[in-house]
Amino acid sequence: MVSLPDRLPRVDQTKADVTGGTPDFSDTWIVIPLYNESAVIWDVLHDVSHVFPHVVCVDDGSRDGSADIVAAAKVAHLVRHPVNLGQGAAIQTGVEYARGMPGARYFVTFDADGQHQVSDVIAMVERLRNEPLDVVLGTRFGGAEAVGMPWHKRLVLAFIVRLSARARRLGLSDAHNGLRAFDKVVADQLDLAVGGMGHASEFVALIERQGWRVDEQPVSILYTDYSKAKGQSLLNGINIVVDNIAHGRSER
Amino acid sequence: MVVIQLLLIASALGLCAVFLIHRQQARTKAWAKLIFAAFVVFGIYALLRPDDLSRVAGLVGVGRGADLLLYCLVVLFAFTTLATYLRFLEIDARYARLARSIALEQARRERERTTAEGGHD
Numbered sequence: 001m002v003s004l005p006d007r008l009p010r011v012d013q014t015k016a017d018v019t020g021g022t023p024d025f026s027d028t029w030i031v032i033p034l035y036n037e038s039a040v041i042w043d044v045l046h047d048v049s050h051v052f053p054h055v056v057c058v059d060d061g062s063r064d065g066s067a068d069i070v071a072a073a074k075v076a077h078l079v080r081h082p083v084n085l086g087q088g089a090a091i092q093t094g095v096e097y098a099r100g101m102p103g104a105r106y107f108v109t110f111d112a113d114g115q116h117q118v119s120d121v122i123a124m125v126e127r128l129r130n131e132p133l134d135v136v137l138g139t140r141f142g143g144a145e146a147v148g149m150p151w152h153k154r155l156v157l158a159f160i161v162r163l164s165a166r167a168r169r170l171g172l173s174d175a176h177n178g179l180r181a182f183d184k185v186v187a188d189q190l191d192l193a194v195g196g197m198g199h200a201s202e203f204v205a206l207i208e209r210q211g212w213r214v215d216e217q218p219v220s221i222l223y224t225d226y227s228k229a230k231g232q233s234l235l236n237g238i239n240i241v242v243d244n245i246a247h248g249r250s251e252r
Numbered sequence: 253m254v255v256i257q258l259l260l261i262a263s264a265l266g267l268c269a270v271f272l273i274h275r276q277q278a279r280t281k282a283w284a285k286l287i288f289a290a291f292v293v294f295g296i297y298a299l300l301r302p303d304d305l306s307r308v309a310g311l312v313g314v315g316r317g318a319d320l321l322l323y324c325l326v327v328l329f330a331f332t333t334l335a336t337y338l339r340f341l342e343i344d345a346r347y348a349r350l351a352r353s354i355a356l357e358q359a360r361r362e363r364e365r366t367t368a369e370g371g372h373d
Contacts, residue, residue, distance in 0.1 A: 058355075077359065077363070078359065078362075079355050079356060079358075079359040080355055080358065080359070081351055081352070081355050082351050082354055082355060083351055085347075085348045085351055085352075086348075089348045089351075089352065092348075092352065093352045093355055093356065096352065096356060097356055097359060193345050195344065195345075195348055
């Protein structure tokens with residue numbers, strides 16, 4: 001066994017506080033889509049695996065050695081896409097891997113760039129356990145502070161949500177957050193067809209179509225210079241819209 | 253008969269021949285075949301009787317037959333582009349499923365190998 005959390009060195013005492021008194025998460029799988037994040041993936045993996053014994057990293061054809069770092073860290077399962085397929089495809093792969101694992105009941109998608117907080121994941125999985133919910137989506141607009149979120153990004157995201165009738169119907173304030181927790185029902189039914197970044201909208205569409213019980217959880221996002229540099233551009237927003245329209249017509 | 257008419261009719265018939273020879277591979281839908289047949293028949297007709305085309309153009313308010321042909325071509329091109337785009341999406345989805353099953357299978361084998369090695373310790 002390589003994924004036992006107690007074999008890990010405690011890299012940071014403040015992180016250890018998060019784990020204090022938390023329940024057993026052996027029924028929870030963290031799915032991390034990974035594409036060219038060699039600068040941060042080591043830290044992200046160790047943060048996550050402190051609390052969560054089961055982590056699956058889906059390397060989406062990185063060319064910067066990210067996958068080798070995951071393999072060397074020995075704290076996560078590694079699935080390698082032979083070619084780059086996009087983040088949505090990586091999430092789908094990770095969920096398909098995790099849902100086949102014995103005892104897997106809860107699933108979390110977690111970004112590889114270090115902008116998500118492990119403490120938020122704990123709270124989201126706890127809500128899945130204790131409330132009648134299938135999906136808990138992280139929101140950046142739920143009161144918790146999006147540290148250092150650029151004002152123009154805030155504006156664009158708020159605008160997208162207003163634009164989306166579906167997000168409004170479901171009472172969602174943030175449809176494009178990469179942090180999501182869901183149960184086995186959702187994992188079994190999940191079938192993301194949009195490979196690229198448009199999977200977030202597709203996920204919301206699936207929530208409505210499948211009738212999954214959904215709620216939001218305010219989460220804090222760490223907008224570092226690193227994640228800002230890697231963030232989505234406005235032009236990519238157009239790709240997201242077109243991808244979803246096209247898939248809606250061609251496949252559903 | 254003008255030389256260009258001969259050349260164009262020959263190429264239309266050539267297209268037909270290629271289509272028939274490759275009909276095993278070309279798993280096109282029935283309506284696509286109909287459109288293709290109509291296109292060839294219409295093309296040959298328009299080549300032999302260019303004045304008729306001009307008359308039709310006049311009926312729909314277009315100056316010359318050649319203009320009408322151009323407009324039709326633009327519409328057809330847009331249609332083809334869209335159809336190709338949708339086809340690519342479908343192929344992308346299949347390609348992703350193939351790559352995913354390879355990735356999952358490899359991960360499974362890797363896991364079994366690690367477990368087996370662990371068992372020997």
